Amino acid sequence: MKLVRTIDELTHIVKAWRSEGKIIGLVPTMGWFHQGHLSLMEMARGRADKVVVSLFINPIQFGLGEDLSTYPYDLDRDMQLAEKAGVDLLFAPAAEDIYPVGFQTAVSVKNLTQGLCGASRPDHFGGVATVVAKLFNMVQPHLAIFGEKDYQQLAVIRQMVRDLNFNLEIFGHPIVRESDGLAMSSRNSYLNKEERRHALCLHRSIQYAKEMVEKAGPKLPVVKLTDEVKRIINTTPGCAVDYVEVVDKDTLLPSEYVEKNSMMALAVKINDRVRLIDNTRLDLKESVVPDNK
Amino acid sequence: MKLVRTIDELTHIVKAWRSEGKIIGLVPTMGWFHQGHLSLMEMARGRADKVVVSLFINPIQFGLGEDLSTYPYDLDRDMQLAEKAGVDLLFAPAAEDIYPVGFQTAVSVKNLTQGLCGASRPDHFGGVATVVAKLFNMVQPHLAIFGEKDYQQLAVIRQMVRDLNFNLEIFGHPIVRESDGLAMSSRNSYLNKEERRHALCLHRSIQYAKEMVEKAGPKLPVVKLTDEVKRIINTTPGCAVDYVEVVDKDTLLPSEYVEKNSMMALAVKINDRVRLIDNTRLDLKESVVPDNK
Numbered sequence: 001m002k003l004v005r006t007i008d009e010l011t012h013i014v015k016a017w018r019s020e021g022k023i024i025g026l027v028p029t030m031g032w033f034h035q036g037h038l039s040l041m042e043m044a045r046g047r048a049d050k051v052v053v054s055l056f057i058n059p060i061q062f063g064l065g066e067d068l069s070t071y072p073y074d075l076d077r078d079m080q081l082a083e084k085a086g087v088d089l090l091f092a093p094a095a096e097d098i099y100p101v102g103f104q105t106a107v108s109v110k111n112l113t114q115g116l117c118g119a120s121r122p123d124h125f126g127g128v129a130t131v132v133a134k135l136f137n138m139v140q141p142h143l144a145i146f147g148e149k150d151y152q153q154l155a156v157i158r159q160m161v162r163d164l165n166f167n168l169e170i171f172g173h174p175i176v177r178e179s180d181g182l183a184m185s186s187r188n189s190y191l192n193k194e195e196r197r198h199a200l201c202l203h204r205s206i207q208y209a210k211e212m213v214e215k216a217g218p219k220l221p222v223v224k225l226t227d228e229v230k231r232i233i234n235t236t237p238g239c240a241v242d243y244v245e246v247v248d249k250d251t252l253l254p255s256e257y258v259e260k261n262s263m264m265a266l267a268v269k270i271n272d273r274v275r276l277i278d279n280t281r282l283d284l285k286e287s288v289v290p291d292n293k
Numbered sequence: 294m295k296l297v298r299t300i301d302e303l304t305h306i307v308k309a310w311r312s313e314g315k316i317i318g319l320v321p322t323m324g325w326f327h328q329g330h331l332s333l334m335e336m337a338r339g340r341a342d343k344v345v346v347s348l349f350i351n352p353i354q355f356g357l358g359e360d361l362s363t364y365p366y367d368l369d370r371d372m373q374l375a376e377k378a379g380v381d382l383l384f385a386p387a388a389e390d391i392y393p394v395g396f397q398t399a400v401s402v403k404n405l406t407q408g409l410c411g412a413s414r415p416d417h418f419g420g421v422a423t424v425v426a427k428l429f430n431m432v433q434p435h436l437a438i439f440g441e442k443d444y445q446q447l448a449v450i451r452q453m454v455r456d457l458n459f460n461l462e463i464f465g466h467p468i469v470r471e472s473d474g475l476a477m478s479s480r481n482s483y484l485n486k487e488e489r490r491h492a493l494c495l496h497r498s499i500q501y502a503k504e505m506v507e508k509a510g511p512k513l514p515v516v517k518l519t520d521e522v523k524r525i526i527n528t529t530p531g532c533a534v535d536y537v538e539v540v541d542k543d544t545l546l547p548s549e550y551v552e553k554n555s556m557m558a559l560a561v562k563i564n565d566r567v568r569l570i571d572n573t574r575l576d577l578k579e580s581v582v583p584d585n586k
Contacts, residue, residue: 007458104403105422105456111397129398130457137458163398164423165300165430 001083004091007138013089014052014140022049026141028132031055031092032072033081036176036184040145041085043173052139053082055092060099061127072189091139098134107133109156109163112252116152116265117277120242125156132157136166143169147176149183151265151279155252175278177203183278190274194238201236202268202278205229205244209264213282220258222246233268242267242275249281258282294376297384300431306382307345307433315342319434321425324348324385325365326374329469329477333438334378336466345432346375348385353392354420365482384432391427400426402449402456405545409445409558410570413535418449425450429459436462440469442476444558444572448545468571470496476571483567487531494529495561495571498522498537502557506575513551515539526561535560535568542574551575 004010017024025048027040037053044051055078062068075092082090106126112118113125136144146154154172161170176184181203182196191199212225226244233241244266246255255262265279297303310317318341320333330346337344348371355361368385375383399419405411406418429437439447447465454463469477474496475489484492505518519537526534537559539548548555558572 011460102404102452103456104405105453106401106403107398107457108401109398111395134456134458137460140460159395160398163396163427164400165427167304167430167433 001079001087002089003079004089005093007093007097010052010089010091010093010138014050014138017050018140023143024048024050024052024139024141026135026139026144027051027053027087028135028144028146029053029055030057030071030186031078032074032186032189033078034176034184034186034188036147036149036173038081038085039176040147040173041082041087043171044143044145045086047143047145047171048141050088051086052089052091052141053087054135054139055090056095056098056131058098058127058131059095060130061124063121063123066121067187067190070190072186098131106130107160107164109159112152112156112159115247115252115254116243116245117267118152120267125153128153129156129160133160133164133166136161136168141168143171145171145173148172149175149185149277149279151263152252155250181207183276185276187274187276191270195270195274198236198238199268199270199274199276201233201239202266202276205232205266206264206278206280208232209282210280213258216258218257222255222258222262225258225264229264229266233266238271240269240272242269246282294372294380295382296372297382298386300386300390303345303382303384303386303431307343307431310343311433316436317341317343317345317432317434319428319432319437320344320346320380321428321437321439322346322348323350323364323479324371325367325479325482326371327469327477327479327481329440329442329466331374331378332469333440333466334375334380336464337436337438338379340436340464341434343381344379345382345384345434346380347428347432348383349388349391349424351391351420351424352388353423354417356414356416359414360480360483363483365479391424399423400453400457402452405445405449405452408540408545408547409536409538410560411445413560418446421446422449422453426453426457426459429454429461434461436464438464438466441465442468442478442570442572444556445545448543474500476569478569480567480569484563488563488567491529491531492561492563492567492569494526494532495559495569498525498559499557499571499573501525502575503573506551509551511550515548515551515555518551518557522557522559526559531564533562533565535562539575 025044027044029037057071107129108126158170229244230241233239246262246264249261249263262282267277269275318337320337350364400422401419451463522537523534526532539555539557542554542556555575560570562568
């Protein structure tokens, strides 16, 4: 595996791969790899000749007071994990190369970013869309893979690709969970032992919601469901709801009743310090089903 | 020359060209070709194996009350002119294919769009940047050519390319003028005979400014220059200044004194109906010198 730190070197390598007819798969990450990331890399491995993983803690997607300065980072550790996962190129650029002096361009996706995480993180998805557009142009991949834990992010990227006519295919990878159900996240590393236990209220909420939908059948009012889920979370020590919403899986607009295309998304603050998210389709037994269109 | 109306057909053709190793040059236009456009096509012809010209009257770059509905359009006429200019592919898509239902992504360039035309046309350059980003992704050109009459547009595109890491080269083409000095523009077709004569106040302003700078030498206060130019324009029948500014050619920020990198840009409304723009470098005898970095 090759570690690449500069845009010039990256461009040089992917251009050669392109001209050799290689299919290039990109997995954009912020590092501190866990099994979720490794599964995305594995998926890329299966669909591309060359797998590029970007590792960049993107400052412009963090808001004021968020965890930019404490976000976990260990390049040596991540290099070893990526190498084992069969990655061909790990691209870990410096922030000043991605955002040089004078940088002033933004990509924004309007409707899909209004609710859910966008409501409490107003600049987040603009920062994500901008850096991902840059990565697409730098890496020129044939396909890119994103995790469905960040469901709204995936929807935003799909929309951006469609709207700006990026010439690549986007794949979502189902949420990867710990054995006890906690969705894998680099931010889980912020949790102490007790918080880690309490964080299970997210997965418990999801299981509860799926059971409730199954029992209730059609026309379950969303508010009945989300009230129960909010109660589960807010009665867990240290846990507070940021949002619990049932939305259409494509438009991300709130639903009044649980419907065929409904999904539930939630964000929980633990001890007002760690913010975790999770989501599930509500019309199916599986947590989230890949939807590659 | 091939006329292409759909994105799919375009993508298909340029992909084949790419794989044959052809260098693709793009000239984005809104049609109603004049010698200015034809010179851009000629420049592309000299630098690329395949010349793609897009003809699309981009609705999102027009503001309320602007001339979207009256913008001149004649596809047959433009096809003949493009064919004669040696264009390989004329891409004339439908608005609903460029902006399908649900379209919601925008590209914006911040600092460079604050002044000059951006001040009176607040959404204009966002619309330009968005459609040009789309064209770059659709056409995948190695180079693209823009006229320097729309100087701020050219600066915005260069900045977007740099900031979003688009993998192509941007060239500016010097302003092409009628024999009496009027900068060529599709909007000149709006002028009646009398207005056409009065519109020469733009070029007269530019000549006056260059002479004044030459005579005055260094440290000419900008306000002294622009006051004179505004007087020339506002005393021409039917003509009113939208703006007259001397700015740095790279940052487009206003200057206090005429300096090495100064340029003058102006916009004039004729009979409150037709808005024309023009510009010139002030430190040189030539009107505008190509700057391809």
